Amino acid sequence: ERGKINFVLDVQFKNNQPKLQLNAPIAKFYVQAIQQFAAEMQLPPTDLLRVVMQMPDVWQQDLQGGASPDESTEQHWTLMLQTCTQALEKCRQFRQDEGKQLLGHFVQYIENIRNLLVLVAQEDPARMELVRQRLQNHLKEINQQEKFDANRFEQEMIYYLEKLDFTEEKVRLLSHLDYFVETLYQADTNGKKLNFIAQEIGREINTLGAKANHAVIQRLVVQMKDELEKIKEQINNVL
Numbered sequence: 001e002r003g004k005i006n007f008v009l010d011v012q013f014k015n016n017q018p019k020l021q022l023n024a025p026i027a028k029f030y031v032q033a034i035q036q037f038a039a040e041m042q043l044p045p046t047d048l049l050r051v052v053m054q055m056p057d058v059w060q061q062d063l064q065g066g067a068s069p070d071e072s073t074e075q076h077w078t079l080m081l082q083t084c085t086q087a088l089e090k091c092r093q094f095r096q097d098e099g100k101q102l103l104g105h106f107v108q109y110i111e112n113i114r115n116l117l118v119l120v121a122q123e124d125p126a127r128m129e130l131v132r133q134r135l136q137n138h139l140k141e142i143n144q145q146e147k148f149d150a151n152r153f154e155q156e157m158i159y160y161l162e163k164l165d166f167t168e169e170k171v172r173l174l175s176h177l178d179y180f181v182e183t184l185y186q187a188d189t190n191g192k193k194l195n196f197i198a199q200e201i202g203r204e205i206n207t208l209g210a211k212a213n214h215a216v217i218q219r220l221v222v223q224m225k226d227e228l229e230k231i232k233e234q235i236n237n238v239l
Contacts, residue, residue: 127214166211173204191238
């Protein structure tokens with residue numbers, strides 16, 4: 001549905017003993033042109049004859065006494081059509097084989113991200129424990145102060161907790177991963193659609209990494225980005 005195919009068919013009629021004719025006027029033209037250019041550039045016209053004999057249209061095939069292009073036209077066309085059909089079929093088969101391999105790669109990349117997300121979930125309790133400890137230490141410091149704004153403290157605490165919570169990001173990321181795999185098996189041309197989904201996956205991964213504030217989880221996020229980059233590179237090969 002997208003893209004194009006450039007097709008060139010070059011037909012040459014050949015005999016067992018092809019008869020060629022020298023096109024003398026064209027050969028003389030090449031000789032004169034080369035000699036004039038060599039004189040202007042003060043260069044020796046080295047191997048002039050060899051060069052001229054290789055120029056276009058110097059040799060022409062003599063069809064007299066041989067097979068005429070008008071002879072067996074139907075037979076020639078049938079042969080050419082069969083050959084072209086075979087070439088197109090091989091091209092189609094190659095694209096199907098390449099597509100199956102690409103499908104396998106995509107599924108594996110998505111599965112790798114999904115497995116990394118499982119590891120992130122496993123590290124989340126340890127992360128939250130560190131957050132809790134830091135909050136407790138801050139509370140102790142605040143309690144030791146004579147004056148503090150309780151309302152301001154409550155607002156900042158809510159904002160802080162919401163910023164650290166990436167539950168929604170994990171849910172959306174899983175949803176995008178499922179949607180990507182579902183789109184892979186649709187019959188339509190989905191290259192652009194897959195690219196859009198990959199962008200959404202990237203946004204959730206970036207947000208998750210920004211909120212993590214945890215060394216182990218951030219390393220897992222880097223690995224997710226690496227798998228996503230592989231997906232983006234391969235999407236360019238999908239219509």
